[in-house]
Amino acid sequence: MRRPSPSQQLAETGISPQLAPSNAPACGADFMVDVMKSLKLKYMFANTASAFRGMQESIVNYANNKDPEFITCLHEEAATAMAHGYAKAANEPVMVGCHGTVGLQHATMAIYNAWCDRAPVILVGGNTLDAPSRVYGNQWNHSAQDPAALVRDFTKWDDQPVSLQHFAESMVRAYRIAMTPPMEPVLIIADAQLQEMELRDRSGLHIPKLSPIAPPQGDSGAVLEAATLLANAEHPVIIVDRAARTPTGMARVVAFAEALNAPVVDVGGRMNFPNQHHLYQGGGRNLIDNADVIIGLEVQNLYGTITIDSDNVQHSERRRLKPGAKLISMGVADLYIRSNYQDFERYTPVDVAVTGDCETTLPALTEAIKSKIPAGRRETIAARADTLRRAHAQNFERTRTAIAEGWDAVPISTQRVAAELYEIIKNEDWAMVSAGYGGNRTLWNFDKHYQYIGMRGGGGVGYGMSAAVGAAMAHKPHGRFCVNFQPDGDMMFSPGAIWTAAHHHVPLLTIMHNNRAYHTEVMHIQKMCNRWNRGIDRAGIGCAIADPNIDYAMMARSMGMHGEGPINDPKNVLPALKRAVATVKRGEPALVDIVSQPR
Amino acid sequence: MRLCRVLLACAALACAQAADAAPSATKGKEVYQRAGCYECHNYQGQGGVGPRLAPKPLPFEALKSYVRNANGNMPPYVPAVLSEKDLADIYAYLQAIPPGPSPESIPAIKNLKK
Numbered sequence: 001m002r003r004p005s006p007s008q009q010l011a012e013t014g015i016s017p018q019l020a021p022s023n024a025p026a027c028g029a030d031f032m033v034d035v036m037k038s039l040k041l042k043y044m045f046a047n048t049a050s051a052f053r054g055m056q057e058s059i060v061n062y063a064n065n066k067d068p069e070f071i072t073c074l075h076e077e078a079a080t081a082m083a084h085g086y087a088k089a090a091n092e093p094v095m096v097g098c099h100g101t102v103g104l105q106h107a108t109m110a111i112y113n114a115w116c117d118r119a120p121v122i123l124v125g126g127n128t129l130d131a132p133s134r135v136y137g138n139q140w141n142h143s144a145q146d147p148a149a150l151v152r153d154f155t156k157w158d159d160q161p162v163s164l165q166h167f168a169e170s171m172v173r174a175y176r177i178a179m180t181p182p183m184e185p186v187l188i189i190a191d192a193q194l195q196e197m198e199l200r201d202r203s204g205l206h207i208p209k210l211s212p213i214a215p216p217q218g219d220s221g222a223v224l225e226a227a228t229l230l231a232n233a234e235h236p237v238i239i240v241d242r243a244a245r246t247p248t249g250m251a252r253v254v255a256f257a258e259a260l261n262a263p264v265v266d267v268g269g270r271m272n273f274p275n276q277h278h279l280y281q282g283g284g285r286n287l288i289d290n291a292d293v294i295i296g297l298e299v300q301n302l303y304g305t306i307t308i309d310s311d312n313v314q315h316s317e318r319r320r321l322k323p324g325a326k327l328i329s330m331g332v333a334d335l336y337i338r339s340n341y342q343d344f345e346r347y348t349p350v351d352v353a354v355t356g357d358c359e360t361t362l363p364a365l366t367e368a369i370k371s372k373i374p375a376g377r378r379e380t381i382a383a384r385a386d387t388l389r390r391a392h393a394q395n396f397e398r399t400r401t402a403i404a405e406g407w408d409a410v411p412i413s414t415q416r417v418a419a420e421l422y423e424i425i426k427n428e429d430w431a432m433v434s435a436g437y438g439g440n441r442t443l444w445n446f447d448k449h450y451q452y453i454g455m456r457g458g459g460g461v462g463y464g465m466s467a468a469v470g471a472a473m474a475h476k477p478h479g480r481f482c483v484n485f486q487p488d489g490d491m492m493f494s495p496g497a498i499w500t501a502a503h504h505h506v507p508l509l510t511i512m513h514n515n516r517a518y519h520t521e522v523m524h525i526q527k528m529c530n531r532w533n534r535g536i537d538r539a540g541i542g543c544a545i546a547d548p549n550i551d552y553a554m555m556a557r558s559m560g561m562h563g564e565g566p567i568n569d570p571k572n573v574l575p576a577l578k579r580a581v582a583t584v585k586r587g588e589p590a591l592v593d594i595v596s597q598p599r
Numbered sequence: 600m601r602l603c604r605v606l607l608a609c610a611a612l613a614c615a616q617a618a619d620a621a622p623s624a625t626k627g628k629e630v631y632q633r634a635g636c637y638e639c640h641n642y643q644g645q646g647g648v649g650p651r652l653a654p655k656p657l658p659f660e661a662l663k664s665y666v667r668n669a670n671g672n673m674p675p676y677v678p679a680v681l682s683e684k685d686l687a688d689i690y691a692y693l694q695a696i697p698p699g700p701s702p703e704s705i706p707a708i709k710n711l712k713k
Binding site for chain 2: 276310311312313314316393396400401402403404405406407408409410411413416419420422423443519522523526527529530531533534536537539540597598599
């Protein structure tokens with residue numbers, strides 16, 4: 001019997017056959033998508049790959065490309081960095097799809113960044129384990145016995161399910177493991193045969209329930225010991241890095257600091273503390289020098305924070321802590337640690353180790369402190385606030401007035417760009433989806449948890465634009481205005497993220513920090529030149545990104561994004577920013593290329 | 600006549616040497632960039648990763664002492680790499696950098712007040 005043509009079907013039913021989803025899963029990949037839906041995974045960031053063609057077709061047709069939606073990326077490193085940025089902004093994971101071999105190889109640096117940054121990403125790799133079923137040429141190049149071996153040192157868990165039920169249980173387990181602190185990337189290999197098998201009877205399949213995730217809380221004895229030290233401290237100092245994962249977490253850090261009226265030194269791994277709060281002292285590590293009790297909240301490099309070291313002719317280091325000072329650590333780093341990659345930093349002897357999630361443990365610590373403060377000390381503790389309030393105000397004013405120096409400089413000062421942009425967006429519901437720029441982490445008012453997502457994690461270059469796109473996608477449903485300060489060198493590792501932002505209509509303002517070199521590396525080469533007393537004027541060779549100069553605005557326009565620049569005259573910054581902001585407020589991305597000072 | 604020519608030549612040489620010896624802000628700007636000072640202190644010495652150097656730089660001897668003996672994250676610059684003349688020229692450049700506009704005259708800065 002001849003099937004009706006698509007036009008006949010449309011005429012009779014009013015439903016285009018291409019758009020009508022199946023009512024029941026027809027293949028293994030459909031069941032896999034059902035598992036993804038059960039976990040409310042909103043996106044799969046991926047560069048299309050034959051190794052997961054079954055899954056992609058199922059997402060597009062069976063799921064009608066929604067929940068999850070397939071986000072087209074031009075490199076797996078970009079896809080992974082987008083998922084990394086998204087996870088930090090939304091506090092929930094999304095998926096990254098890739099070939100189990102070549103795609104995963106591309107993604108590795110970005111996975112490592114997410115690993116070091118303690119960010120949950122669910123990677124789904126395609127693979128064809130059964131050798132005789134590898135049909136076409138490249139399928140052999142794209143298959144491995146153990147694809148996850150490539151990334152096992154910097155993923156928390158991986159599995160290669162051999163049945164659909166196995167896939168369901170492993171995906172749910174993977175989600176749970178990724179989202180239990182310390183949060184980390186996980187990898188599930190979705191075999192091509194499982195994806196593409198016809199599914200006639202799914203009665204034997206079920207999707208297990210995702211059990212509630214309860215982050216580990218610190219030992220009550222350690223909490224009491226820490227509370228006693230802090231309550232009796234004359235000069236306590238709090239150091240924060242990745243202390244707050246959520247708005248609740250940030251409120252708990254504030255309550256904890258206020259219980260002590262202790263200054264907060266911020267290493268900047270996340271949005272931990274409102275920067276205009278009088279206890280916020282930025283990167284003021286000199287406070288550590290005079291402290292008698294210091295507590296680090298999820299500080300990855302606690303050793304480096306309490307040590308002054310110089311990378312100079314003779315490497316030297318000096319511990320900041322004064323004799324007799326007590327050091328407390330709180331965090332989950334010791335709960336899960338791998339050996340090969342050294343992101344665990346140098347061993348730091350502490351007096352009390354509270355091994356537990358900061359957000360979860362802080363309420364108990366705060367209450368313990370309140371109960372431990374002797375009645376006679378309450379006035380002394382209250383009086384600390386005035387001193388810190390004055391210090392905060394002085395630092396703010398000093399930073400504010402200093403940005404006038406170099407205001408009309410060429411190349412353009414980053415401080416001018418940051419100040420002029422803030423003047424335009426300060427009344428918007430804004431979020432910065434990049435590292436800080438031009439002193440803005442002191443001068444802008446960061447008081448909401450979503451306004452800052454931290455940095456790269458592993459220091460891998462090529463994170464910026466992609467992570468910004470991912471984070472902006474998390475902010476999009478909330479109508480937030482997203483800003484990305486984008487280093488030029490970092491952009492060139494993964495410029496295809498520009499296209500993804502344009503294609504998926506991601507409202508995001510990108511300001512190019514176009515300083516035409518890898519300046520950190522120039523300084524490294526300078527140190528070598530100085531060490532051997534030669535060629536100091538040649539330190540830029542191999543580090544400069546000039547001659548020819550890259551036209552980032554043209555690059556953006558070539559991929560369908562609003563692009564302006566390069567801007568060399570500081571007077572042209574404000575009008576360009578206004579035009580770009582207007583574009584972003586209409587729901588589209590924009591890029592402004594500003595030729596700027598090195599820092 | 601010959602004596603006059605010799606005297607004139609000597610005077611010209613003395614003038615040239617005196618001109619060479621006087622610190623030059625123009626030369627100093629060139630050395631400042633060639634030596635990579637701008638990497639940390641930015642092009643106008645307004646600071647960045649490193650502290651602000653201008654306007655109103657430290658006294659010359661203090662700046663020179665630090666440059667020669669830096670032991671933090673800044674490498675020391677020995678005379679073989681940065682001569683006494685180079686350092687003097689850099690200092691002349693820093694001294695010549697005028698102060699920026701008043702912060703209160705710039706709306707974007709004025710409106711940043713807490």
